[in-house]
Amino acid sequence: MYKILEKTSLNPTVSRMVIDAPRVAKKAQAGMFIILRVDDEGERIPLTISDFDKNIGTVTIIYQIVGATTHKLDRLNAGDCICDFVGPLGKPTELDGLKSVAVIGGGVGCAIALPTAKALHERGAKVHSVIGFRNKDLVILENEFCAVSDVCKLMTDDGSAGEKGLVTYALKSLIESGNVYDEVIAIGPLVMMKFVCKLTEQYGIKTVVSMNPIMIDGTGMCGGCRLTVGGEMKFACVDGPDFDGHKVDFDEAIERGRMYAEFEKHAYEKECNLLSKGGNA
Numbered sequence: 001m002y003k004i005l006e007k008t009s010l011n012p013t014v015s016r017m018v019i020d021a022p023r024v025a026k027k028a029q030a031g032m033f034i035i036l037r038v039d040d041e042g043e044r045i046p047l048t049i050s051d052f053d054k055n056i057g058t059v060t061i062i063y064q065i066v067g068a069t070t071h072k073l074d075r076l077n078a079g080d081c082i083c084d085f086v087g088p089l090g091k092p093t094e095l096d097g098l099k100s101v102a103v104i105g106g107g108v109g110c111a112i113a114l115p116t117a118k119a120l121h122e123r124g125a126k127v128h129s130v131i132g133f134r135n136k137d138l139v140i141l142e143n144e145f146c147a148v149s150d151v152c153k154l155m156t157d158d159g160s161a162g163e164k165g166l167v168t169y170a171l172k173s174l175i176e177s178g179n180v181y182d183e184v185i186a187i188g189p190l191v192m193m194k195f196v197c198k199l200t201e202q203y204g205i206k207t208v209v210s211m212n213p214i215m216i217d218g219t220g221m222c223g224g225c226r227l228t229v230g231g232e233m234k235f236a237c238v239d240g241p242d243f244d245g246h247k248v249d250f251d252e253a254i255e256r257g258r259m260y261a262e263f264e265k266h267a268y269e270k271e272c273n274l275l276s277k278g279g280n281a
Contacts, residue, residue: 001082002020002083003020003081004018004076004077004078005018005020006018006078007076007078010140014108014138014140015065016050016061017061019060019082021059022057022058025052025054025056025059027088028052029093030092031210031242032091033212033241034049035086035087036083036084036085036086038069038073042069042072043069045070047062047063048241049087049088049115050111059085059087062111062140063108064107090238090241093210097182100128100180101128101183102128102129103117103130104129104130104171105167105186105188106167107133107189108140109210110141112210112212113185113188114145117149118144120148127150128151128181129148129149129153130153131154132188133156136156136161137160139156139162151174153174155167168196168199171199172199184196184205184206185207185208185209190250197209200246201246206244208244209242209245211242211243211253212241227253228249228252
């Protein structure tokens with residue numbers, strides 16, 4: 001059992017937990033993920049490691065309450081325990097040799113982008129971060145990004161916080177202002193990553209994307225995170241989650257992601273109904 005040391009609500013649908021998991025923390029690196037089960041009857045879900053402290057043995061996860069398992073997870077509080085917490089899994093983000101990087105995060109994807117920005121900052125790289133949200137009520141981790149970035153731009157669709165516009169607007173402005181990047185790292189909704197890659201392709205800037213959003217099982221056994229990269233089939237969880245964004249077939253990945261929407265909605269509604277009746281899923 002893995003004890004929850006801290007729990008914080010970041011916005012109405014996103015929470016952060018700090019977990020006592022010294023063995024996972026010891027080997028954790030930016031870009032890697034864990035698999036957890038809330039209880040011994042629960043499903044396994046992958047969540048990216050948002051932060052870790054090797055000295056005190058903690059791992060931080062940030063999750064969006066969108067399905068049955070994250071709904072059940074969010075019912076736990078500090079002092080409660082998670083049944084299984086396995087990791088770190090996946091390949092760490094490759095950061096060697098990078099001196100100037102633009103890190104782009106969208107929505108809850110910012111939780112995945114933050115450890116990458118932090119790791120680059122600690123290595124002495126120049127970090128320009130762009131984080132985007134639909135509105136001010138959904139903004140998370142702004143202060144944390146500012147602390148590890150030489151430039152940090154906050155964008156909202158409606159202009160209620162930061163600047164009005166998409167992350168691509170801010171990135172294009174940074175590039176056309178003369179900033180030269182060794183690499184752009186983009187993490188967020190598939191549509192966002194697709195258009196970031198279309199933009200950077202015009203300027204010939206290498207772009208790495210995290211395909212964490214399409215992972216389901218986390219071991220490659222379910223096949224749900226299949227994607228086409230450079231004409232070859234890959235699995236996000238075992239071959240990634242990071243890939244060359246200019247080679248990813250985003251349209252295929254977006255279409256496959258829609259296949260599970262109705263199932264996830266049904267599972268979420270079932271969990272909510274059981275909770276309202278005082279039962280367990």
